[in-house]
Amino acid sequence: MATGSLRLRVTDLLDEPVEGALNIGFAPAGNSPGGTAMEASLQIAGETDIVVEGVQCRPGPGTLYTVRVNTRNFRPYAFFQLMVEQKANTPSESPIRLMVKPKRVTDIAAPAFPALDAPLRRFLDSAGMQALEPADRDLMGLQGAALYDKLGPLRKACLLNIFAKASHASADRCFGFLHWLVTLHRDRCFCSVDPGMPEFLRRSERFKSAPATLHAPLSGYLLEDSFKSKDAHANLQVTFMRNKRTGELAADVDLDEASGVEHGFEVIRNAATQGRTNPYVMRELLLLFDPVEKVLDPRYRFVFG
Numbered sequence: 001m002a003t004g005s006l007r008l009r010v011t012d013l014l015d016e017p018v019e020g021a022l023n024i025g026f027a028p029a030g031n032s033p034g035g036t037a038m039e040a041s042l043q044i045a046g047e048t049d050i051v052v053e054g055v056q057c058r059p060g061p062g063t064l065y066t067v068r069v070n071t072r073n074f075r076p077y078a079f080f081q082l083m084v085e086q087k088a089n090t091p092s093e094s095p096i097r098l099m100v101k102p103k104r105v106t107d108i109a110a111p112a113f114p115a116l117d118a119p120l121r122r123f124l125d126s127a128g129m130q131a132l133e134p135a136d137r138d139l140m141g142l143q144g145a146a147l148y149d150k151l152g153p154l155r156k157a158c159l160l161n162i163f164a165k166a167s168h169a170s171a172d173r174c175f176g177f178l179h180w181l182v183t184l185h186r187d188r189c190f191c192s193v194d195p196g197m198p199e200f201l202r203r204s205e206r207f208k209s210a211p212a213t214l215h216a217p218l219s220g221y222l223l224e225d226s227f228k229s230k231d232a233h234a235n236l237q238v239t240f241m242r243n244k245r246t247g248e249l250a251a252d253v254d255l256d257e258a259s260g261v262e263h264g265f266e267v268i269r270n271a272a273t274q275g276r277t278n279p280y281v282m283r284e285l286l287l288l289f290d291p292v293e294k295v296l297d298p299r300y301r302f303v304f305g
Helices: 118-125 134-139 144-150 152-166 197-203 279-288
Strands: 003-012 020-028 038-044 049-056 063-071 074-083 096-098 105-109 178-184 188-193 207-209 221-229 235-243 249-256 261-263 266-268 301-304
Touching: 003 020, 003 063, 003 074, 020 049, 038 049, 063 096, 074 096, 105 152, 118 144, 118 152, 118 178, 134 144, 144 152, 152 178, 152 188, 152 235, 152 249, 152 279, 178 249, 197 207, 197 221, 197 235, 197 249
Parallel strands: 003 096
Antiparallel strands: 003 049, 020 038, 020 063, 063 074, 105 301, 178 188, 188 249, 207 221, 221 235, 235 249, 261 266
């Protein structure tokens, strides 16, 4: 019986090991002859390089397999692989970077307040928190480190996601136009903004106009223009609103995916739960903007239960 081996590098999107049980399934693709279905199970404890031995294949031309990588905390990943005898076969898709299953995340490990970038600290130091809904009341009256420490994992992840994107060149580094935080949810923030921000985004080659129909204004405000960054995914959308009495300008700032991201055989979309997108999926989409350099890393890590 002819056999070959498969050499894999499997990581998360930060190129770090995926701890725990890892299952790699092999199924002959279509009518590709000479193979047989099999599964290899490994226990990962810090390593990223994996070798699966004894994969049956046709002598000479080899056998085309569908390979599926499964682990408890991350989404499955599938790819085609030609297995050739007496060879350490390596996939063209390497490393295999796995995206998180958001329901498996119980907490995040994020930078402490003093370690945040100065613009984000200033944004939090000047916060004037309002309660748009009952879940916002725990943040009323808080600023700076006290506010940051009270956010909890989902709201903190959202804040760090928005800061990473809005501070990057792909969003024309527009975070500097955001003055102070008003409300923070798991999928967006409302904040006071510089009066020159709408014209800045209107002239920016990185943004385009966008509908504001899914955005509700703050109480006492009227919706104005909305703009979205021109990315394939992980778009920053800024929807402006103006106070009917004072003329003060505010914005609803959120991140969204556009058409989804290919991940193995899947197309990943940031599906909404109770009308709100999941910031953990959005972190993964930000990292996939540049999976090698990771220029949109929001600087937090997942903690699993």
